[in-house]
Amino acid sequence: MTxxxxxxxxxxxxxxxxxxxxxxxxxxxxxxGASMESIDPSTGKVWTQVPxxxxxxxxRAVAAATAAMEGEWGATQGPARARLLNKLADxxxxxxxxxxxxxxxxxxxxxxxxRPAVGQVAAWLRYFAGAADKIAGHTLPTGDPNYLVxxxxxxxxxxxxxxxxxxxxxxxxxxxxxxxxxxxxxVIKTADQTPTSTLLLxxxxxxxxxxxxxxxxxxxxxxxxxxxxxxxxxxxxxxFTGSTAVGTSVMKAAAEHVAPVxxxxxxxxxxxxxxxxxxxxxxxxxxxxxxxxxxxxxxAGGRLLVQETVHDELVDRLRARAxxxxxxxPQDPASEMGPLVSEAQLNKVLDLVASGVDxxxxxxxxxxxxxxxxxxxxxxxxxxxxxxxxxxMRLAREEVFGPVLAVVPFRDEEHAIELGNDTxxxxxxxxxxKDVQRAHRMARxxxxxxxWINCYRNYSPHVPFGGMQQSGFGRENGPDAVLDxxxxxxxxxxxxxxxxxxxxxxxx
Numbered sequence: 420m421t422x423x424x425x426x427x428x429x430x431x432x433x434x435x436x437x438x439x440x441x442x443x444x445x446x447x448x449x450x451x452g453a454s455m456e457s458i459d460p461s462t463g464k465v466w467t468q469v470p471x472x473x474x475x476x477x478x479r480a481v482a483a484a485t486a487a488m489e490g491e492w493g494a495t496q497g498p499a500r501a502r503l504l505n506k507l508a509d510x511x512x513x514x515x516x517x518x519x520x521x522x523x524x525x526x527x528x529x530x531x532x533x534r535p536a537v538g539q540v541a542a543w544l545r546y547f548a549g550a551a552d553k554i555a556g557h558t559l560p561t562g563d564p565n566y567l568v569x570x571x572x573x574x575x576x577x578x579x580x581x582x583x584x585x586x587x588x589x590x591x592x593x594x595x596x597x598x599x600x601x602x603x604x605x606v607i608k609t610a611d612q613t614p615t616s617t618l619l620l621x622x623x624x625x626x627x628x629x630x631x632x633x634x635x636x637x638x639x640x641x642x643x644x645x646x647x648x649x650x651x652x653x654x655x656x657x658x659f660t661g662s663t664a665v666g667t668s669v670m671k672a673a674a675e676h677v678a679p680v681x682x683x684x685x686x687x688x689x690x691x692x693x694x695x696x697x698x699x700x701x702x703x704x705x706x707x708x709x710x711x712x713x714x715x716x717x718x719a720g721g722r723l724l725v726q727e728t729v730h731d732e733l734v735d736r737l738r739a740r741a742x743x744x745x746x747x748x749p750q751d752p753a754s755e756m757g758p759l760v761s762e763a764q765l766n767k768v769l770d771l772v773a774s775g776v777d778x779x780x781x782x783x784x785x786x787x788x789x790x791x792x793x794x795x796x797x798x799x800x801x802x803x804x805x806x807x808x809x810x811x812m813r814l815a816r817e818e819v820f821g822p823v824l825a826v827v828p829f830r831d832e833e834h835a836i837e838l839g840n841d842t843x844x845x846x847x848x849x850x851x852x853k854d855v856q857r858a859h860r861m862a863r864x865x866x867x868x869x870x871w872i873n874c875y876r877n878y879s880p881h882v883p884f885g886g887m888q889q890s891g892f893g894r895e896n897g898p899d900a901v902l903d904x905x906x907x908x909x910x911x912x913x914x915x916x917x918x919x920x921x922x923x924x925x926x927x
Contacts, residue, residue: 576603
């Protein structure tokens with residue numbers, strides 16, 4: 420029997436990759452004919468190419484989505500939309516290995532993370548499929564028996580979804596599943612660095628039988644395609660996940676045509692460990708909260724607040740665990756941490772590490788690009804821990820989006836709240852304590868959209884997710900997410916047939 424190499428086995432998993440955009444049910448090149456390279460972060464080498472779209476492609480996609488709303492997709496009722504979403508979920512399950520492998524290669528995330536994430540994509544699709552045939556209005560009493568008044572909920576129209584690089588499939592599902600369940604057509608702008616897995620999802624959308632134009636995927640530079648999508652007057656609603664700086668630009672662009680937006684932006688989440696916590700559990704939670712996904716998570720627990728009496732012990736335990744983290748090929752199930760997504764992100768992280776040293780924080784471990792004997796290629800950074808971080812330092816205030824932990828000691832509960840809320844962000848927070856009363860007090864007082872108690876980094880389609888302050892506004896997931904893609908229409912029906920004085924308001 421002829422054996423195959425590891426590279427040949429991977430090529431078989433990847434299969435033929437889509438190298439076109441998906442617009443109006445057709446695969447197409449960019450209108451300008453340009454293309455852009457996709458880099459494998461674990462090697463720093465080009466592994467595929469996709470179209471570099473421009474404004475003309477945005478116009479084409481929005482026109483296709485609008486036509487779908489006015490045609491077959493707009494006429495598709497809730498039960499049929501549910502069947503299509505469930506069919507798509509089945510196809511995602513069928514192709515889970517391929518989707519996970521491609522996403523891992525696209526953004527450098529570990530296969531041990533992308534494979535379960537694909538299962539979550541299917542779960543999100545099924546959850547919102549269950550809502551598609553349950554969107555309803557109400558009959559309303561007005562105090563006047565001569566009127567029948569009721570409301571209906573209608574899809575807002577074309578939704579522009581702008582996706583980040585760190586979890587393309589998962590975040591696409593979070594936006595697209597409720598929008599499609601509500602009957603909206605969607606135009607997705609992939610992240611510049613990670614277009615391929617979403618294009619694979621488009622192949623499955625086509626196979627599932629969604630009408631042309633209901634689901635469209637654009638690739639290309641965010642400063643061109645993303646901006647044009649948010650600014651397009653044919654887009655009724657915009658949903659964006661990414662940095663606060665770009666989110667601000669998206670909001671301004673959408674405001675030009677009064678389109679509502681959902682923004683899930685940056686974070687500087689406090690992970691707070693009290694002296695009475697189960698330190699074994701806390702160590703695992705802290706490690707997962709900052710070194711999983713190479714720290715490239717909006718909810719990363721980058722600020723570790725530790726009660727003074729256990730500070731030194733916890734830092735020592737974290738250092739020991741961090742120094743055993745296995746960096747390696749994201750496709751290897753044994754690897755525990757992969758590369759950063761790009762050279763630009765690598766340089767940003769190393770700049771913030773240098774700022775920590777310059778500002779007087781204590782480098783406990785890491786702080787450098789991984790040595791060649793550890794990982795020969797790619798954008799790898801050693802798991803990094805700083806102690807002695809002061810609240811004014813850049814490490815305590817800026818989102819690193821990399822595997823860098825800033826440890827800050829605190830005295831008591833009041834001090835922990837003061838430090839935890841000392842940020843312009845407000846996405847997530849963690850609390851580690853065995854005192855259930857304290858846990859609830861902390862959850863109430865932390866200014867953030869999600870609080871995990873004795874756990875970290877948990878998600879579910881059932882549970883709303885989103886931030887406060889400069890972490891954005893609006894909520895994704897949960898039973899109301901579908902309603903966010905609808906608008907309410909009120910209908911008044913006069914029942915008596917009587918002729919009324921046109922200059923007198925009816926009795927209410």
